[in-house]
Amino acid sequence: MTQDHVWNSILTTFEKTTLSFEQDMAVITIQPDTWLQVSRYLKENQAYQMDYLKYITAVDWRTEIELLVHLFSYRTGYECVVRMVLSHEKPEVMTCSSVWKAANWHEREMYDLFGISFVDHPNLTRLLLPQDWEGHPLRKDYQEATEVYGVSTTRNYLTKLPSIEN
């Protein structure tokens, strides 16, 4: 919704939140330590009633990691993306799985692929990758391990084929 007044309530309730628009999608940038309160506010406030968490994703801008949470409300029809900027060395934010149960697996996926740890998450383990994987692949500075269980991950082509002597 490109109307500014819709988001006035949340902009005034929480400090240091800003609003911008990406091609008619409202983007609310908040401070990471207010995330739990913001999520509760967005879900329970009568003006918003954001009951549908579409996805949680992250983008790794090399100096920081930005966490994006896309919310939608079936009742009011409002849609917004909540944006948090986390530090690159230790990305950490409060979990919102107590507010939306859908967040549980999305946050696990973010932990798995980006290394963002969610405080108080009930089961923060790897989801898509095996439990003993090292590294967080979707980061831009991810280096693949050279060997997995003794099998090399690079292809070693033979430079010279063995000769056949008849």
Place this chain on the structure above:
Amino acid sequence: MYFETQYINDHQMELNMGPQHPSTHGVLRFIAITDGELIQRVTPDVGYLHRSIEKIGEKVTYHGFMPYTDRVDYVSAMTANHAYARAVEKLIQLEVPKRAHYLRMLADELCRMASHLIALGTYPMDVGAVTPFVHALREREKINDLLEELCGARLTYNYMRIGGVSFDIPAGFDQKVLKFLQEFDVFLQEFDALLSHNTIFVHRVANLCPISKEEAIDFGLVGPNLRASGFYYDIRKEKPYACYEELNFNVPIGRGFKGVIGDAYDRYEVRIQELKESASMVRQIMQAMPEGDCHGKAPKNIRPPKGFVYESVESSRGELGFFIASDGQPNAYRIKVRSGSFAAISMIEHIAKNIYLADLVALIASLDLVAPEIDR
């Protein structure tokens, strides 16, 4: 717990419905703690089909990522193509001609039918009746033949392009589609007669793991699963894209046909009714197809402005959306795929309590999970 089943105590055993199993839809793994028959807890273990499509998206160009989107959900691949094309078109603000929209709708609906046929075929097969599976696949073969005429491939179509579709309808396609639809009506009547009121099937499936509206919305469930819980939301009606507002169709919702609202039978019945609606939609599309170009003008090197976009379509499993973040380079900076099966499988741990092992199989089949969507 993840590599070897462990001893828990004398009453419970840990049973592994492993990645190789005749009934898991795709490569999924479920670790069930049972007391022999009743399941106390089931944990899904996903990731066997993780192909890092999102990471690959950062390496290839926007045009070049289109074949990868097929593999996100290979059962109904056109919808994934459509979602990605729409996302990029929104990013670069590209107009698509009307005929291309209609062709995209045609491909979408045919793929929806194909995907529901697989869902409705494997569902009775997991419950025990093998014959409907073969009949459903026979119809899907006909759809595959039609789509092969359209775009040259049977499974991974790569039909849509940024700005339109790749090929136009060949000559004689209309008659083939109409002939298929006539045979399809007959098939659907047979299928209904064989299965929908069969006492054994209804006993197995009705009242199985009902999902209430509130739970479904909280878990982010979408698509036929959400509609079967009685909640009316369809992206094609609420936020119409690609000329869906010009078509005349109903959206079926679950009404507790043979049991509680939101049980497994509702999910089955909603899919059958969606098949009927899709068939009528295909008829309407073929009749109302406008003239024009099938492909808009898209730049060869796409360098979108900085920013991000999210676009979704109503795929057969719900909302399939693509999130693309760009920083002005010809490759995307970050692509994320949001699929409906991801939410569905995250619900299983919550709703599968005190059911039988046989019920777990029926539940997985009723939610219509496909592993590639979950793992990407």
Place this chain on the structure above:
Amino acid sequence: MPLQFFTDPTYRENFFLYFPQVIPSLVIDFIALFVLIAIFFSGMIAPIAGLSVYIERRLSAKMQSRIGCNRLGPEGILQILADGIKLITKEDFMPKGADPFLFKIAPFFVMVGAFVSFAVIPFSSLFVLADLHVGVVFLLALSSVVVIGIMLAGWSSNNKWSILGSLRSAAQIVSYEIPLGLALLIPVLITGSMNLQEIGAFQKGGVNHWLIFFAGPFTIVAFFVYFISAIAEVNRTPFDLPEAESELVSGFHTEYSGIRWGLFFIGEYTNMFLISCIAVTIFLGGYHKSIANIPFVWITVYFSFFLLLHVLTFIPGMCKKMISGDSFLDVMMKNEPKALSRTSKMLCALISLFISVFLHRYHDESALIQTLVFISKSYFLVLIIMWLRWSLPRYRIDQLMDLCWKNLIPLSFLCVCGTMIWMVIT
């Protein structure tokens, strides 16, 4: 002579005196008996089981709008032979941790339970392998032997899925023996004897003498109770949860491969034929002469004729290939099927109709015709069981148990009481 030796009191008192003299004739008699039994089983029962495999594949294919196996041999009848050879030549391995002795003997229990029961079934007035006074009880006892086999198979496989399957199956078989026994009790009540020949003889004289129509609705319902319980006894869909392929990857015979699995497989088809034979003997008139037999004989003769004619149409092609020097395998396998024209099909049908009516006239004089009638009637029931398998979903274990204990057992009690009252009143 040998039987007298064991029963006559004079001989029994001086057992050790007479025993050495009797040994040769005993041995010869036993050998003869074994040979007879071997010929009977391998020549009559096992081929019927093998044919059932082929017919099930073609029938299921027909129901699923596909063709089925038609490659090996004319119209695919050599498929059974090929399957048998493949199973016998497969690698024989056992899962790690499996109990070897139990693992090896488990299939035999299942087979024995199925095959030995054929000893008491009267195929014709002359031919019963063992005319026991207690035929019905013998049959019930042998179905319990099958339970032991299944439990051993599940336990010795060292596999959680197998154990689940075998326990389910044991519970199912043991529960369904109750309505089975009660339904089998009704003919015993009516005829006053447990001897299967006598139960069959009671039904002499035509359709109206068949036991299924004896006590009005009670025996009809009893027939269906028997049929359903028997299908549950042999683990066929809709009761095939123990071997539910989509859940338990074959349940109790997951770890069996090669001929061991083949024995389970043959045991299942033999069991299917067995329960149909029992149903026919006890409820549907056995081998005795009746007009209602004509359709069954007609169908059997028609299909045999049809198959014969169809096979004959292949022979010119096969001869041509043999002459032109193709290998034996090519001759057998690469066939172009030729459909028979409609006139030849109608002709087949008419000829078989005349033959079946003709056979009906000479029914009472020929044991061969009686056997043919018996087998065709029971095979019809086998086809119905196959039809059920491919059209119905399967029951869950608790629904299965509910069906047995809450529906079939009260129903069978009702039938028994109803039959008794009917017998008293009329």
